[in-house]
Amino acid sequence: MSKYMKAFVCEKYGPPQLLKIQEVPQPTPKENEVLLRIRATAINDYDWSMVRGKPYLYRLMFGIRKPKRQIPGMELAGTIEAIGSNVKKLKIGDAVYGDISDYGFGSFAEFICIHEKAVVEKPETMKFDEAASLPHAALLALQGLRKGNIKKGQRILINGGGGGVGFFGLQLAKLHECEVTGVDTGKKLETMKSLGFDYVIDYKKEDFTRSHQKYDLVLDCKTNRSPLAYVRSLKLEASYITVGGKPHRLLQMLCYKKFISLFHKKQLSILSLKPNQGLEEINQLYIQGKLKCVIDGPHTFKKIPELITYFGRGEHIGKIVVVL
Numbered sequence: 001m002s003k004y005m006k007a008f009v010c011e012k013y014g015p016p017q018l019l020k021i022q023e024v025p026q027p028t029p030k031e032n033e034v035l036l037r038i039r040a041t042a043i044n045d046y047d048w049s050m051v052r053g054k055p056y057l058y059r060l061m062f063g064i065r066k067p068k069r070q071i072p073g074m075e076l077a078g079t080i081e082a083i084g085s086n087v088k089k090l091k092i093g094d095a096v097y098g099d100i101s102d103y104g105f106g107s108f109a110e111f112i113c114i115h116e117k118a119v120v121e122k123p124e125t126m127k128f129d130e131a132a133s134l135p136h137a138a139l140l141a142l143q144g145l146r147k148g149n150i151k152k153g154q155r156i157l158i159n160g161g162g163g164g165v166g167f168f169g170l171q172l173a174k175l176h177e178c179e180v181t182g183v184d185t186g187k188k189l190e191t192m193k194s195l196g197f198d199y200v201i202d203y204k205k206e207d208f209t210r211s212h213q214k215y216d217l218v219l220d221c222k223t224n225r226s227p228l229a230y231v232r233s234l235k236l237e238a239s240y241i242t243v244g245g246k247p248h249r250l251l252q253m254l255c256y257k258k259f260i261s262l263f264h265k266k267q268l269s270i271l272s273l274k275p276n277q278g279l280e281e282i283n284q285l286y287i288q289g290k291l292k293c294v295i296d297g298p299h300t301f302k303k304i305p306e307l308i309t310y311f312g313r314g315e316h317i318g319k320i321v322v323v324l
Contacts, residue, residue: 011070032115034119040077042075043322075107103118135279140273154179159183159221160222168291171196223250257270294317
């Protein structure tokens, strides 16, 4: 007899309110897959783009006319309920988490079947909602700062400092004794100060690229200005790393970064995230109390459509997490 589960299904592109909970068949793991009972998931930029089909460039990845994968969601934490015949590293009962985007989507559901390499074991002391907040944002911060060749005592700016990447980036930079400036707006600014940013800039009142202040490293979660504007904000031989933002600005960065390097020793780079690579290090930092999760929520499963809209407005503080 077939088993069923609840999932949010995206049958066509449109506003997040079109997402509806449906009863769909519970999947069965293939030989290299595990069946996970999802305990927590998180809202990401991919969800905001996939559900709406905007920017249109993303339809090349998600599907031209309608989503190829109808259940959104790419971060999860949960427990293994069943395993395929070829699974080697995991067993039934293991608590795991991860960014599953290399193997597909579908975390806005009660269960998922995913390749065993899409997840890693969760430390016992880490809660499921904390685990769901970590893999994508923490590794964007970790890999981004490393790509920028972070060094002790640097002056660092994080554009989009009040989101998940921003708070993880702050904590990782402080491990290098860096001075960190965060850029965001609204109610986020006070929270950013209380969590340890040395300086905060309200982007509605000040453009950091036109300031006299220069930085050794800029980690950009927004990429909403031209490459030349970012060059102005850098010291000599400094680095700018973008981990996401507006597609046309990312394309500009891709086209102009080599040209800019002909005239400056300043380096402009786009991070290509390697999902889950570095989670073992993140686990150790968490266990040692050197990395804490900043969670907006946790929220209930039924609120996912409105939470995607909330994410799109940019009002959240830290990672938006949903528990099942």
